[in-house]
């Protein structure tokens with residue numbers, strides 16, 4: 214790395230770490246309250262799911278003196294945080310799930326600090342990204358939009374996509390970006406009535422501008438409120454980072470420090486709850502274990518809870534949310550390339566296309582000559598097509614999507630790996646998303662406890678689809694049980 218660039222990135226890292234320390238100092242962590250509240254009787258709590266939410270809940274409850282049992286259907290902790298190692302040449306590893314940490318994600322930063330993990334920049338601070346629409350591609354500079362789509366309004370021309378977005382969301386109240394916003398408040402209903410593209414159109418955006426704003430992923434059916442909340446939560450996140458050595462170091466670190474043994478390969482299949490106890494039936498290989506506890510935390514996605522036999526059903530409102538919550542069907546391709554050819558062209562390896570595909574250089578910062586392109590795509594139609602294809606056909610599908618942005622992918626791609634999250638037996642989708650009307654209607658029911666059963670997971674937080682949300686909800690549920 215040239216000296217000037219090394220200094221720049223060292224400087225930006227110093228600034229980042231300084232801000233991180235400040236953020237952590239101001240973080241309203243539940244830890245202190247949890248640690249002080251030593252109960253008179255050692256209540257037992259069963260936590261289901263060793264993803265980030267379940268791990269943090271188990272950790273905090275154990276700290277507070279509870280007798281905690283943690284069960285997990287997989288053979289590893291971390292759920293949707295999964296790092297693929299030992300597969301690609303030159304020791305290059307890739308992320309199949311969570312890949313980025315936003316500078317405003319205070320709960321993630323707290324744990325990274327606590328576990329003494331290091332953050333490195335997610336992407337280079339030089340080089341252009343690419344946009345591809347309708348078979349045309351352009352570097353994402355000011356005039357890219359006009360080169361790719363016809364029909365931008367005069368005041369939309371010459372605006373890079375982030376500016377275009379800012380133009381239309383500038384009137385949205387800041388409060389929507391607060392973690393404790395009350396979405397049951399009737400004032401949010403107007404945003405929840407429309408889909409994201411319909412809301413943008415209602416603000417005066419041209420169809421061409423909407424097309425550009427929506428590049429990278431299919432958000433056409435999402436509630437505008439859902440999209441706007443994500444935008445407002447991340448409006449101050451200018452830099453993104455990744456964990457040096459792989460994202461799974463975070464859940465593995467929390468699992469190691471939680472002080473709670475994890476019972477792996479233990480899948481919750483049936484749940485009974487009375488006013489005195491909870492009984493969980495956990496399928497472990499060929500036999501079923503029955504685990505009794507005073508309370509349970511269900512830290513598994515609602516897409517998975519749907520498959521658990523509930524002997525004592527929850528309230529009709531809760532059952533409706535569990536049955537209907539949508540999980541986005543993201544598919545991640547990891548495509549190893551012979552070289553990092555994009556750097557020679559002055560590109561940074563990232564792109565957004567109408568495939569739709571969200572692409573970036575996952576080999577950035579890793580040693581070696583080969584590259585690793587990450588491509589995330591998603592909608593039901595793509596998933597349906599993919600699962601019918603043989604392995605070679607699936608790779609070809611990913612390469613074709615990537616070549617819309619980087620034509621050299623057709624000759625550069627070697628090894629590839631594919632994770633279809635909708636087909637994952639213990640995730641049932643990538644992350645929770647909301648359609649019009651759901652967020653405001655479900656706001657009070659989503660995470661509410663039902664008798665001795667409590668709920669946690671990214672889906673029950675404002676940060677849907679982020680590790681931050683999973684950690685936040687794990688802390689929240691622990692506090693709820695301690696206060697009960």
Ligand SMILES: Cc1cc2nc3c(=O)[nH]c(=O)nc-3n(C[C@H](O)[C@H](O)[C@H](O)COP(=O)(O)OP(=O)(O)OC[C@H]3O[C@@H](n4cnc5c(N)ncnc54)[C@H](O)[C@@H]3O)c2cc1C
Pocket residue numbers: 261262263264265266267284285286287290291292293294309310311312313314479480481482512513514517521543545589634639640642643644669670671672677678679680681682683
């Ligand atoms: C493609 C993709 C990209 C992402 N990108 C990012 C990103 O860049 N940055 C970011 O911060 N976040 C990202 N995320 C989101 C992040 O990974 C999740 O929000 C977070 O990991 C969810 O944690 P969780 O504990 O709520 O759920 P999970 O991680 O799903 O944990 C739930 C656990 O429950 C287990 N389980 C399921 N069913 C049962 C059962 N019946 N019995 C027992 N155990 C069961 C599962 O095996 C799992 O371990 C991404 C996710 C995906 C899929």
